[in-house]
Amino acid sequence: MPSRPTVSELTYYPVKGCAGVSVRVAELTPAGLAYDRAFLVVGADGVFRSQRRDPRLALIRPEIGGDGARLTLRAPGFGALELAVDTTSARRDVLLFKTAYRGIDQGEAVAGWLTEVLGAPSRLVRVPPEHDRVTDGLTPGTSAYADSCALHVLSRSSLDLLHRQLAERGAAPLPMDRFRPNIVVDGWDEPHTEDRARRIAIGDTELGYAKLAVRCAVTTVEQSSGARTGPEPLRSLAGYRRTAEGVVFGAKFAVLRPGKLSVGDEVAVSTWGEPEG
Template identity: 70%
Template sequence: MAAHVVEMSYYPIKGCAGVATREASLTPAGIAHDRSFMVISEEGVFRTQRRDPRLALIRPAISDDGVRLTLRAPDTEALDLPVDASGARRPVDLFGTAYQGIDQGDTAAAWLSDVLRTPSRLVRVPPEHDRVTDGRTPGTSGYADSCALHVISRSTLELLNRKLAERGTAPLPMNRFRPNIVIDGWPEPHTEDRAHVLRIGTTELGYAKLAIRCAVTLVEQESAKKAGPEPLRTLAGYRRAAQGGVSFGTKLAVLRPGKVSVGDEVTVTSWGDSEQHASASPRPLSVAGREAALDEAR
């Protein structure tokens, strides 16, 4: 069976719930509207499920033209608001790097503060956002942790779930890892590590780096509850990255924008070696007190 796309999702607001889609436009910054908004503290520092897991309860929807944003959360009245794409800029902090954001107003701020139970505001990426991402293939992105696209294959998750079963632990759904594109048809787990140039639909994608996993993978995306040490404990046994942390999936840059649909064949035009992984330690990876070491490599 040829490798093909079986799932696609984008995340209009960084850290909030994703939107499943069957077809998408890929821009240089990834799927249109992906991570184009970000929740920040009053001081301008980005909020993340690492520290604010209730972000997972917020289900945003954005119009195709990007001019209206709807926010929904359990036991809360939905908020529909016009998107401000031209207002005053304000400084924001993403992993210690300074960017700019367009504040979306007091109504959005009050709604988010109520749901998250902490003072918060919403900002949008300004049109002149010119972020350059790192990795083997440089690119750009909105407010994503790093690169434009996050890709995982089904066989990669299946291997993890087999290892979890050996520990007597229930399998995890793909949404624990919040990918943009899920690929089926690669029987060998972690084939995505070696796929360095891919053609999907009318697009071309370039491998940037491994996806280094953080404590967001501990959060049940439906309930926003932290569910224990998995999957980081099990991943530490066989996916310790040489640069630190544990890896699962890959990050890609967009070489040629275009259209991608569920069902599209995935053609790899350039294969490469997998990045090195350190030898597994007999001790389980500690979660508490080491989230910083597991944050996305930047």
């Protein structure tokens, strides 16, 4: 491990539930990494689609271009779809965990493409510029269509400990992408140090701890194939990471100061607290 804690991975997820985009440098906005969960796939009823029920979302690989003005979607066995991002059309209602938000429908072409890939009627919406969601936790903030808070932070040492737990059960190690973090920290020797960090400075930015990340069935989906793989890692995590809220792994943070951050930046914790749960 490096001699000091640093950022080892930065990933944003333009379309909620779809594949992530790994970058070396990112702009951090009040709502998280630029373009993170800016788009949402919904059913005909406006309810969001998730890998919980639609694991094939993992096969869709988005790319953002033109400073957010263009979106390209690719999936194995399907032609690429490119569209100009619409930020001005009429808003429609969407539901994310039974909470009502608004979205800008991106049209029939991408709706047809998603319906074919996922095998179920689907549409794509973009978060509107006036989106004013307030997220919960110890430090309130905002986010686009993320499950809750703007950023998910996970340390390499936490995953290393999980690998030891998996090995005891005869299970294979899992890649970091099973947990879909935005920021991976290397150099924290103690697993789950992210649970105790209350204020973190990275590059030009500052983050405030919100809450632990409760894990769900998405962690059982192999991100490269879109296939469910069985009870792991939830089975092993339940043995040592169960709280009153559920099985937890990683932590959620709000943005206190936007700016630029990069892979290799030092992760400096200015305030510590006791782990929740």
